[in-house]
Amino acid sequence: SQQGEEDPQALSIQEGENATMNCSYKTSINNLQWYRQNSGRGLVHLILIRSNEREKHSGRLRVTLDTSKKSSSLLITASRAADTASYFCATERMNRDDKIIFGKGTRLHILP
Amino acid sequence: DTAVSQTPKYLVTQMGNDKSIKCEQNLGHDTMYWYKQDSKKFLKIMFSYNNKELIINETVPNRFSPKSPDKAHLNLHINSLELGDSAVYFCASSGRDRPNYGYTFGSGTRLTVV
Numbered sequence: 494s495q496q497g498e499e500d501p502q503a504l505s506i507q508e509g510e511n512a513t514m515n516c517s518y519k520t521s522i523n524n525l526q527w528y529r530q531n532s533g534r535g536l537v538h539l540i541l542i543r544s545n546e547r548e549k550h551s552g553r554l555r556v557t558l559d560t561s562k563k564s565s566s567l568l569i570t571a572s573r574a575a576d577t578a579s580y581f582c583a584t585e586r587m588n589r590d591d592k593i594i595f596g597k598g599t600r601l602h603i604l605p
Numbered sequence: 606d607t608a609v610s611q612t613p614k615y616l617v618t619q620m621g622n623d624k625s626i627k628c629e630q631n632l633g634h635d636t637m638y639w640y641k642q643d644s645k646k647f648l649k650i651m652f653s654y655n656n657k658e659l660i661i662n663e664t665v666p667n668r669f670s671p672k673s674p675d676k677a678h679l680n681l682h683i684n685s686l687e688l689g690d691s692a693v694y695f696c697a698s699s700g701r702d703r704p705n706y707g708y709t710f711g712s713g714t715r716l717t718v719v
Contacts, residue, residue, distance in 0.1 A: 528710075534713070535711055535713050536695065536708075537710070538706060538708060541705060579646060593650075593707075597646065598647075
C-alpha cells in the first residue's frame with residue numbers, strides 16, 4: 494500500500510526561487526528519505542532524516558520532519574535549471590520490514 | 606564504476622514471451638530490491654533479497670520470479686509477458702549504511718510489451 498503522498502503533484506518556478514515540496518505518510522517510521530529522478534533516469538538519494546530528527550540540511554536542501562503530523566517538507570533554495578526533475582519521498586516503516594515505500598512524486602520544473 | 610547496473614536498458618518484446626532482466630551491484634551491499642515504476646511514475650516494491658535469501662515478496666503475479674545467485678546479483682525473470690507488464694523496472698541495493706545513505710538505484714530497464 495502507498496505510504497507517502499507528495500504535494501503538489503507538479504510545481505513550476507522561476508530559476509533562483511525556492512521550491513518547497515511536502516510529503517505526508519500514514520504509519521510510524523524509522524526514517525524518511527527524499528530522492529530525485531531526472532527524466533528517463535534512475536533515482537538518486539538526496540537526504541535521509543531519522544524519526545528523532547526535526548530538520549536536516551545538505552547544501553541547498555533543507556528537510557523537515559514532523560512526526561506528530563506525519564509530514565515532511567523538502568526545500569530547495571536558489572533553484573537552478575538542473576533541479577528540474579521529479580522528487581519522491583520514501584518512508585522506512587517502524588516494523589523494520591526492510592523496504593521503503595514511495596509516494597507518487599512531485600514534478601518540479603525550473604523556468605529559465 | 607557503475608554502482609548498480611541493470612541490463613538491458615530497453616527491452617521490447619511480444620506478448621507471451623519470456624524475458625530476463627539482470628542486475629549487479631559492486632557496493633558490497635547485502636540487500637537488493639526490484640521496484641516497478643508504472644506510467645504514472647508510481648514506484649512499487651516487488652521483491653527484496655538479503656544475502657541471497659528472499660525476504661520480501663509483494664503481491665506480484667507468479668509469472669515474475671527473482672533469482673539471486675550471489676549477494677551481488679539479483680535477476681528478474683518474467684514468463685508469459687502481458688501488456689500490463691510494460692513499465693520501468695528498477696533494481697536497488699542497500700547495505701549497513703542504509704540508516705544514513707538510503708538505497709542506491711540502477712538506471713532502470715524500460716520494458717515494452719507489444
